[in-house]
Amino acid sequence: MKRRTFLQGTLAAGAAGLAASAGLLAPRMVFADGSAFDAKSMDDVLKAMAITPEESDKVKIKAPEIAENGAVVPVTVSSELEGVTELSILVANNPTPLAATFILGEGAKPEASTRIKMGKTSDVVAIAKAGDKTYSAKQNVKVTIGGCGG
Amino acid sequence: MASIKLKAKADGDTVEVKALIEHPMDTGQAKDKKTGELIPAHYITEVAVTANDKAVMTANWGTAISKNPYLSFSYTGKAGDKLKLSWKDNKGESDSAEADAA
Numbered sequence: 001m002k003r004r005t006f007l008q009g010t011l012a013a014g015a016a017g018l019a020a021s022a023g024l025l026a027p028r029m030v031f032a033d034g035s036a037f038d039a040k041s042m043d044d045v046l047k048a049m050a051i052t053p054e055e056s057d058k059v060k061i062k063a064p065e066i067a068e069n070g071a072v073v074p075v076t077v078s079s080e081l082e083g084v085t086e087l088s089i090l091v092a093n094n095p096t097p098l099a100a101t102f103i104l105g106e107g108a109k110p111e112a113s114t115r116i117k118m119g120k121t122s123d124v125v126a127i128a129k130a131g132d133k134t135y136s137a138k139q140n141v142k143v144t145i146g147g148c149g150g
Numbered sequence: 151m152a153s154i155k156l157k158a159k160a161d162g163d164t165v166e167v168k169a170l171i172e173h174p175m176d177t178g179q180a181k182d183k184k185t186g187e188l189i190p191a192h193y194i195t196e197v198a199v200t201a202n203d204k205a206v207m208t209a210n211w212g213t214a215i216s217k218n219p220y221l222s223f224s225y226t227g228k229a230g231d232k233l234k235l236s237w238k239d240n241k242g243e244s245d246s247a248e249a250d251a252a
Contacts, residue, residue, distance in 0.1 A: 037210070037213075071216060073216075074220075091214055094214050095177075096212055096213060098212050098214075099212050100209055100214075101209070102207060102209050103207070103208040103209070104206075104207065105199075105200075105204065105205035105206040105207055105208065105225070106206065106225075107201075107206060107225040107226035107227060108206050108223060108224070108225040109164070109224040109225060109226075111223060112207070112221070112223045113221070113223070114209075114216075114219065114220055114221050114222075115215070115219065115220045116214050116215055116216060117175075117177070117213075117214045117215070117216050118214075
């Protein structure tokens with residue numbers, strides 16, 4: 001009986017170790033799998049990404065304070081933190097908040113720009129991943145015409 | 151139908167990459183104004199950019215990226231770097247483009 005418990009324990013530890021090392025090799029599998037993009041609320045996204053970011057003034061987000069057209073909102077996320085490997089953009093009030101995750105390759109500067117859709121006025125959140133820690137910053141963007149409608 | 155504009159500008163040891171991809175980026179939540187039916191989701195899920203065959207940027211996208219997506223970033227590189235951008239979407243379609251850093 002004891003032996004069985006022991007074996008199960010090692011198996012579980014082994015599996016966890018494997019998962020962790022697989023995560024290191026292919027971060028997107030852990031960090032930005034489909035479920036995080038399907039998640040319907042900020043909390044669910046963070047849960048799916050398995051992170052609890054702390055707010056940091058070293059994460060920057062550049063977005064207009066007022067977006068006249070929610071269909072095209074230019075956003076730039078960047079970070080001054082050392083060793084940033086991933087940057088994400090989330091829109092708190094969108095039906096699926098996670099908009100994008102940028103995985104930085106070799107030599108890439110920790111900054112990425114794109115254009116996003118916003119259904120309505122919302123906080124836009126940037127998340128930077130450095131090592132096994134995550135940091136976030138947010139900015140409110142007022143939307144006068146929503147971008148998700150027909 | 152689909153097209154990609156890819157530009158890479160070298161300034162010293164930094165290369166700035168700008169890309170514009172033609173794609174509808176349908177969220178699956180908007181209705182067709184004429185028929186009133188939902189337009190099925192059709193959006194790019196992954197964009198991969200390589201420089202001299204090394205990954206410099208991989209972007210995972212959701213439906214909230216605007217129609218005809220724009221992407222820009224910089225990396226440490228030099229003029230003459232061979233850049234390649236490829237994307238794939240949720241319907242399994244894909245496309246790619248190449249450009250030299252100048």
